[in-house]
Amino acid sequence: xxxxxxTTDFGxxxxxxxxxxxxxxxxxxxxxxxxxxxxPATIExxxxxxGSDAGLLTPLDQDQIISLCSHCDLCRDGCPHRPxxxxxxxxxxxxxxxxxxxxxxxxxxxxxxxxxxRALASDRTLRLTGWLRRxxxxxxxxxxxxxxxxxxxxxxxxxxxxxxxxxxDESFARWFSRRRASADATQHSVVIVPTCxxxxxxxxxxxxxxxxxxxxxxxxxxAGVTCCGGGLLESGQIDRFLRLAERNSQVLSESDGPIVVLxxxxxxxxxxxxxxxxxxxxxxxxxxxxxxxxxxxxxxxDAGARASSLLPVAIGLIGSPRxxxxxxxxxxxxxxxxxxxxxxxxxxxxxxxxPGALTEARDAAESFVAPSDVPDDLPLFGSSVIINRMxxxxxxxxxxxxxxxxxxxxxxxxxx
Numbered sequence: 194x195x196x197x198x199x200t201t202d203f204g205x206x207x208x209x210x211x212x213x214x215x216x217x218x219x220x221x222x223x224x225x226x227x228x229x230x231x232x233p234a235t236i237e238x239x240x241x242x243x244g245s246d247a248g249l250l251t252p253l254d255q256d257q258i259i260s261l262c263s264h265c266d267l268c269r270d271g272c273p274h275r276p277x278x279x280x281x282x283x284x285x286x287x288x289x290x291x292x293x294x295x296x297x298x299x300x301x302x303x304x305x306x307x308x309x310x311r312a313l314a315s316d317r318t319l320r321l322t323g324w325l326r327r328x329x330x331x332x333x334x335x336x337x338x339x340x341x342x343x344x345x346x347x348x349x350x351x352x353x354x355x356x357x358x359x360x361x362d363e364s365f366a367r368w369f370s371r372r373r374a375s376a377d378a379t380q381h382s383v384v385i386v387p388t389c390x391x392x393x394x395x396x397x398x399x400x401x402x403x404x405x406x407x408x409x410x411x412x413x414x415x416a417g418v419t420c421c422g423g424g425l426l427e428s429g430q431i432d433r434f435l436r437l438a439e440r441n442s443q444v445l446s447e448s449d450g451p452i453v454v455l456x457x458x459x460x461x462x463x464x465x466x467x468x469x470x471x472x473x474x475x476x477x478x479x480x481x482x483x484x485x486x487x488x489x490x491x492x493x494x495d496a497g498a499r500a501s502s503l504l505p506v507a508i509g510l511i512g513s514p515r516x517x518x519x520x521x522x523x524x525x526x527x528x529x530x531x532x533x534x535x536x537x538x539x540x541x542x543x544x545x546x547x548p549g550a551l552t553e554a555r556d557a558a559e560s561f562v563a564p565s566d567v568p569d570d571l572p573l574f575g576s577s578v579i580i581n582r583m584x585x586x587x588x589x590x591x592x593x594x595x596x597x598x599x600x601x602x603x604x605x606x607x608x609x
Contacts, residue, residue: 205295209255212288216247216258218274218281225268229543230261231285232268255292262289263545264427265514266461287469293429302429305350309548310424313389314437319419322360322393330359352553356586358394358578365392365399369415372403380410381492384448386463388456389420389548395578401596402455402485408603409493416452417444421459424548426466438467442478452481453488455596457515457522457576458546460484464519485596486524489603500533503601507535509567511575511584511592515546521576525595528602537571541580550579574598 216235219225226232235247235258242249250258266286269275274283296302312318322329335341337354346353365387383406391398403413418441425434441463445452454460463482467475483491508529516522526536544550567573567588575581576595585592 205292205299205301208288208292208295209252210248212255212259212285212292213247213250215283215285215288216250218283219268219285220245220247222274224271224273228267229263229265231258234258234261256296259289259292262286263543264289264423264547264549265543265545266518267514267543270518290426290429290431294431295429297429298432303350305348306552307425307428307430308349309351309551310428310430311433313393313548314420314422314425314433316419319389319393323364326360326362333357333359346553350552352551354553356582357551358582360393361396363396365396366415366419368396368400369403369413374412375407378407378410378412380412381450382412382414383451383453383488384414384416384445386416386418386421386445386452386454386459388454388459389424390578391455392419395581395594398578398594398596399455401594401600402453404600405485405489405596405603406453408600409489411453411488411492414448416448421454421462423459423462423466426462426470427545427547427549431470435470438471438475442467442471442475445478445481450481451483451488452478453483453485455485456546456578457484457513457519460519460521461515484519484521484524485599486521486528487519489599490524490528493603495528495531495602501601504529504532504534504598505572507537507571508598509537509539509571509573510595511539511573511577511580512541513546513575513577513580514541514543516576525576525599529598532602539567539573539584541584544580544583546577546579550583 216239219232220236220239223232226236238250238254238258239245239247264286269284269286272283272285273279274281276282276284293302297307312322332341332345337356342351342353345351351357385399385402385406387399406413420437421441422434422437425431425437452463454463460482464479468479510522510526512522526538529536573584573590573592574595574597575584575592581592581594
């Protein structure tokens with residue numbers, strides 16, 4: 194399933210055969226059995242079949258299994274049978290993508306299933322949403338299960354069971370256009386991909402990231418790309434994803450220097466999924482892409498750093514699947530620990546981080562229970578907009594963007 198556009202080559206029949214093949218290997222291996230709901234559900238369904246053969250799963254069984262996939266990619270990252278490593282060449286997330294795409298293409302999946310991803314990938318829709326911000330937010334703030342939320346679910350496929358994030362009063366792009374750039378940020382230049390979630394729902398993440406980057410001497414410019422298309426990919430709208438990815442690649446190729454992406458999920462899409470699906474033409478772009486911490490590690494090394502009174506004594510760092518895959522969580526923890534901060538790692542399992550996490554289709558996959566042993570006086574930080582929001586809802590406590598810590602670190606380190 195690797196290689197340029199290969200996911201779109203599968204019809205429904207061949208996609209189901211490939212999914213069954215991958216699941217058979219997974220059932221023999223079972224390394225990922227506790228990683229997410231996909232594997233226990235597969236085991237339960239297969240054990241009801243003669244010989245425990247995944248090839249005997251019905252289409253309804255398979256559809257139930259792929260509904261549990263949050264596209265976190267944890268199983269791909271650690272798979273001992275993935276392409277290039279094992280002879281079985283298993284890529285379960287790609288098999289899920291292929292089946293979702295075939296169902297989309299055949300009309301078996303309704304229009305509303307991928308609405309959220311399409312909306313966030315469309316500049317026109319985002320502009321319209323900005324004009325209608327007040328009535329849209331009135332609906333988004335509605336009581337879970339209430340009339341307004343049921344209407345959003347029926348029309349647009351948004352979750353009716355869980356609280357939804359609301360649109361910010363001012364987008365990150367608008368704030369960026371009116372801000373006064375730091376006069377000291379002249380050592381090098383970066384272009385920023387803010388991501389649709391940061392731009393529309395969490396511009397504070399973007400503001401703190403700019404503070405961190407400018408504190409490290411970087412002159413910042415917007416890349417002209419907002420949405421990476423990850424939501425389109427996870428919902429099976431791969432034809433739309435490819436068109437957006439090709440357009441984004443063209444826009445980004447017209448810039449120079451590092452490309453800093455403000456969400457770990459989108460960083461992983463640009464770094465891994467673009468080359469996987471666009472082919473070698475995206476390799477040069479992928480090599481330029483960085484996370485905020487990764488960029489600071491290169492430009493503001495902190496070897497021999499001392500403890501700082503500006504930082505908390507201890508923090509709870511809420512991890513994310515893509516934060517782990519990109520190394521951003523580990524880099525941030527290491528940077529804080531070198532400054533004398535005690536970092537308590539809070540794992541999140543296979544939670545989704547993209548627009549799909551806002552949909553009704555994800556309710557079954559996101560059966561998330563926040564840990565009960567987090568001390569009340571431990572300040573919480575995390576880099577993923579969606580996962581921060583989930584923790585904030587479940588714990589009833591503020592979860593601050595990890596980028597706020599980066600801003601303090603970068604400024605402190607730049608000043609020696």
